[in-house]
Amino acid sequence: MDADTSRRSLRRRELLKMTPLAAAGLLLNARSREWLVGSGLELGDRASALAFRSTHLAPVFAVRDVTPYERFPLNSYLVDDPEVDLDGWRLSVSGLIQRPGEYTLEALRRLPRVVQNTRHICVEGWDVIGSFGGVRIADFLAHVGADAGARFLEVRCHDDYYESVDIESARHRQSLLCDEMYGGPLSRGHGAPLRLVMPTKLGYKQAKYLASIHVTSVLAARRGYWEDQGYGWYGGI
Amino acid sequence: MRLEHPAVVRLSHWAAAIAVVVLVMSGLEIFAAFPSFGSKVPQRDLLALPEAVRLGGWLGGALQWHMTFAALLVAIGSIYAVYQAGSGNYRQVLFAGRDVPGLRPMVRHYLLRGPKPTEGGTYNPLQKLAYTAVLGLGVVLAVTGAALYKPVQFAWLVTILGGFRLVRIWHFAAMCALLAFIPGHLLMVGLHGWRNFASMWVGFRD
DSSP states (O other), rough: OOOHHHHHHHHHHHHHHHHHHHHHHHHHHHHHHEEEEEHHHHHHHHHHHOOOOOOOOOBOOGGGGGGGGGGSSOOSSSSSSOOOOOOTOOOOEESSSSSOOOOOHHHHHOOOOEEEEEEOOOOOHHHHEEEEEEHHHHHHHHHHTTTOOOOOEEEETSSSSSSEEEHHHHTTTTTTEEEEEETEOOOOOTTTEEEOTTTBBBBSSSSSSSEEEEEHHHHHHOOOOTGGSSSOOBOOO | OOOSOOOHHHHHHHHHHHHHHHHHHHHHHHHHSSSSOOOOOSSOOOOOOOOOOOSSSHHHHHHHHHHHHHHHHHHHHHHHHHHHHSSSSSHHHHHOOGGHHHHHHHHHTTTTTTTOOSSSSSSSSHHHHHHHHHHHHHHHHHHHHHHHTTTTTHHHHHHHTTTTTHHHHHHHHHHHHHHHHHHHHHHHHHHHHHHHHHHHSSSOOO
């Protein structure tokens, strides 16, 4: 080893020794730690979004595999029943669409109906297979004349929950505006009269007690009740 | 002076050691959100984990730690695998057929029932077996983790692994197996003294 190589190898060695220090520094500083710790979910979200294929369907199940209705959990963040006035209910739709306005359940039900048995997976780790009926979000977006350049759907709920999803996932053919479970109308606890069902997303994305949908190309700062506290925004599975 | 542990091996060992601690602790926090392998209704909790062994504060925080260090560990593991394969250094650690005859004498020695067999390489056959198993567990943890994280996109993997609930069990069981390795590993490090330990930092024992 001549002097030059040896010096180079020494410098490399010194640099290598610095890596644990640099890593410790990143973790000790609150701001860089937040960035570092959050980057894994961000990366996973991005990879998941890149790998998303609208033609790739989530598994569907036979009737015998469906979890019995009474064993389908009620999961709410605030109350199980926000006491929605079901008779006066309207879905308010706004944003990058040709026909904004208030839509009744009857208007929604005139779109082609879909029933599917799909798995609902909670971020906590539990899963159930449910029977869900409703109309495709894609059909509804076409019905209201959503802009081709729109990128996101923002939804608000009657229990003050809020969510947003990418429009590719919303247009997936298994993504529903769901008004029926197990062949009957959605119960109050499960989100009456209308909820999102998206078997390509985690449970917290599938907002209940829908009040409004806003179609946009720019996401608001408040992206979702749980996402604003640290869950991944994309929430794809 | 003989180079025992190349720099890539040493760096990836210590980086993996840190990542494993973070992954186990944040993983236990994630598990605490639903500490069961069965149904949600009715829910039967398996164990209550003390806060001292958990990391992240709550499920959302734990998921962030878990995914970041999972990504880091996969990156480290990939660099390690490419290096080991490219340099041929994998022979140092991977258990192979020729190591089988050496197992018995080594077990006898560890049970204080035989002399210490003369060592051929850096690691004895029993060490190789243990390290190979740990590397294999790493692969199992990464694969089952990917299936858990994206069970629709990796639906085929979930099917191969026996269904979503089983994937959670595999992932947890692989972690338990990895945890079982650690006390024995630390005991051996303790028994073999400072020079052996220092060699994992500087590469040589001098």
